[in-house]
Amino acid sequence: MRLFQSGSFVGTALCWALVISAAPAAAESSSWFSRDETVVPKLTPTPKKSEAEPPSTSGPASMKTRIPSLVPPTGDDAAYTAFDQGQYLTALKLAQEAAAKGEPQANTLIGRIYQDGLGVEKDQRKANEYFKRASDMGDIQGTFALGMAYAQGKGVKKDYTQAGELFEKAALSGNADANYNLGLLFLNGTGKPLNPIRAYQHIRYAAEKGVPQAEYDLAELYQTGTGVDANALEAARWLSRASEQGLAVAQYDYAVRLLQGFGLTKDEVKIPALLKAASEKGIAGAQNRLAYVYLDGIKVKKDPIEAAKWRLIAQKNGFVDKEFDAILAKMSKANRLKAAVEASAWMDRIAVDPEMSAVP
Numbered sequence: 001m002r003l004f005q006s007g008s009f010v011g012t013a014l015c016w017a018l019v020i021s022a023a024p025a026a027a028e029s030s031s032w033f034s035r036d037e038t039v040v041p042k043l044t045p046t047p048k049k050s051e052a053e054p055p056s057t058s059g060p061a062s063m064k065t066r067i068p069s070l071v072p073p074t075g076d077d078a079a080y081t082a083f084d085q086g087q088y089l090t091a092l093k094l095a096q097e098a099a100a101k102g103e104p105q106a107n108t109l110i111g112r113i114y115q116d117g118l119g120v121e122k123d124q125r126k127a128n129e130y131f132k133r134a135s136d137m138g139d140i141q142g143t144f145a146l147g148m149a150y151a152q153g154k155g156v157k158k159d160y161t162q163a164g165e166l167f168e169k170a171a172l173s174g175n176a177d178a179n180y181n182l183g184l185l186f187l188n189g190t191g192k193p194l195n196p197i198r199a200y201q202h203i204r205y206a207a208e209k210g211v212p213q214a215e216y217d218l219a220e221l222y223q224t225g226t227g228v229d230a231n232a233l234e235a236a237r238w239l240s241r242a243s244e245q246g247l248a249v250a251q252y253d254y255a256v257r258l259l260q261g262f263g264l265t266k267d268e269v270k271i272p273a274l275l276k277a278a279s280e281k282g283i284a285g286a287q288n289r290l291a292y293v294y295l296d297g298i299k300v301k302k303d304p305i306e307a308a309k310w311r312l313i314a315q316k317n318g319f320v321d322k323e324f325d326a327i328l329a330k331m332s333k334a335n336r337l338k339a340a341v342e343a344s345a346w347m348d349r350i351a352v353d354p355e356m357s358a359v360p
Contacts (some may be wrong), residue, residue, distance in 0.1 A: 079109055090118030099130075104137035111145060124155030135166070144170040144178050151181065151191075160191025171202065176209035183214070187226075200227030206316070207238060215242035216250045236263045243274055252278035252286040259289070260300070270301045279310065282350075287314035288321055304331065308339030313346060 079094035092113050098106035111130035114123045128149050132143025145161045147166030148160045170178035183202030185192040192198075200221050206214035217325050219239035222231045236257065242250035255274035257263040272293055278286035294307035295302060308331060311324050328336065 012160070012262075031157060072139075079106060083109060083113075088113055092119065096277065099133075102137075104134050104139035107131070107134035108139050108142040108145065109136070115145075124149070128155045135169075136317065140170050140173045140175055144175055147178065147181065160185060162191075164191035176206045176214070179203070179209075180206035180211050180214040180217075183217075196227035198227075204228075207241075210245070212242050212245040212247040212250065214245055215239075215245065216253075232262065240264055240267055243270075246277070248263050248278045248281040248283055248286075251275070251281075252283050252289075255286070255289065269299055282317070284314045284317035284319040287311075287317065288319045288324070291324060295324075305335050305339050305342070308336060309342040309346070312339060312343040316343070316347065 030270055060073045079091050079098055082088075082091035082094055092110060095106040095109040095113070099110060107130045111127040111134065112118075113127075115127035116122070128146060131142045131146040131149065135146050143166050147163045147170060148154070149156055150166065151163035152158065159203070164182065167178045167182040167185065171182045179202040182192070183199045183206065186195045186202065187199035188194070200218075203214050203218050203221065207218040215238050219235045219237075219242065219305065221227055222238065223235040224230065232340060234253075239250055239254045239257065240263065243254040249273045254263060254267070255271050255278065258268050258271050258274070272290070275286050275290040275293060279290050291307045291310035291314060292298070294310065296302070311321070311328055314321070331339075
């Protein structure tokens with residue numbers, strides 16, 4: 001499947017490679033998706049109490065800044081409380097005690113601790129053992145985690161058929177991420193029979209539940225008429241939603257569509273902001289497009305120095321544009337120097353805070 005670029009879809013969106021492309025043609029989304037982490041799934045433990053707050057999907061960045069609490073966790077959800085407070089060894093001990101008493105979710109929590117190496121050495125095989133125990137006992141988060149392991153070959157031999165069975169089990173419970181990944185299997189005919197209609201149904205469900213990658217890919221299904229009648233308006237609407245959630249490739253692609261007049265009219269004012277957001281996340285194509293936006297004054301005041309700055313950044317990231325480089329060469333030496341200083345300062349800031357350039 002392909003991405004929005006130059007008036008049509010280009011590149012591969014629903015591929016099997018877990019990479020983000022910085023090539024000029026397009027940027028790729030990851031295939032397997034877990035809302036907390038796209039490469040290695042991070043599972044939020046399911047609280048035992050039904051009245052507990054829904055699990056957080058804030059992602060790994062929040063874990064890095066978490067300050068362990070000195071307050072001893074107590075109560076039925078003590079293991080989860082300790083985990084949320086960054087007391088991982090305490091969480092492990094309490095979860096092991098709960099697992100010994102037959103609590104399914106506790107096994108998933110233990111699996112996550114070993115999978116991510118939180119206070120212990122990373123051990124994916126051991127994590128999978130706990131995910132399987134949790135799954136066998138009916139915990140959907142454990143089922144989904146084990147499906148991710150089989151889909152990615154993490155601690156087990158890669159097995160799409162087994163992953164499909166686990167994703168389907170989790171999807172039947174309404175798990176949005178499982179529905180999305182199951183949709184990918186039906187779309188590619190890997191682990192499940194090729195079935196574009198089923199793919200659309202599962203990806204649509206996940207999109208309606210707010211999974212940004214599903215929103216992004218659903219836009220493509222509507223654009224290409226895959227599993228559903230082609231509908232350019234629906235494609236634009238879902239791509240807009242994915243971009244609003246901060247998905248870098250969606251921000252980039254939707255900005256391009258808007259520049260070409262294929263997006264929602266009300267969103268045209270967002271072109272500079274969308275390209276800026278995608279540029280900050282390291283997409284070289286967006287950086288180069290942003291240079292033209294400032295050069296031509298598209299929804300912003302013309303600013304040749306800002307334009308040159310973003311061209312230099314895109315150039316540094318390997319984006320080839322001889323036409324713009326010719327324009328750059330004609331600028332005054334003073335303006336080129338100022339742009340170079342600003343570009344260097346931006347790149348230094350990214351080097352200090354690499355998370356800013358991490359494409360989600």
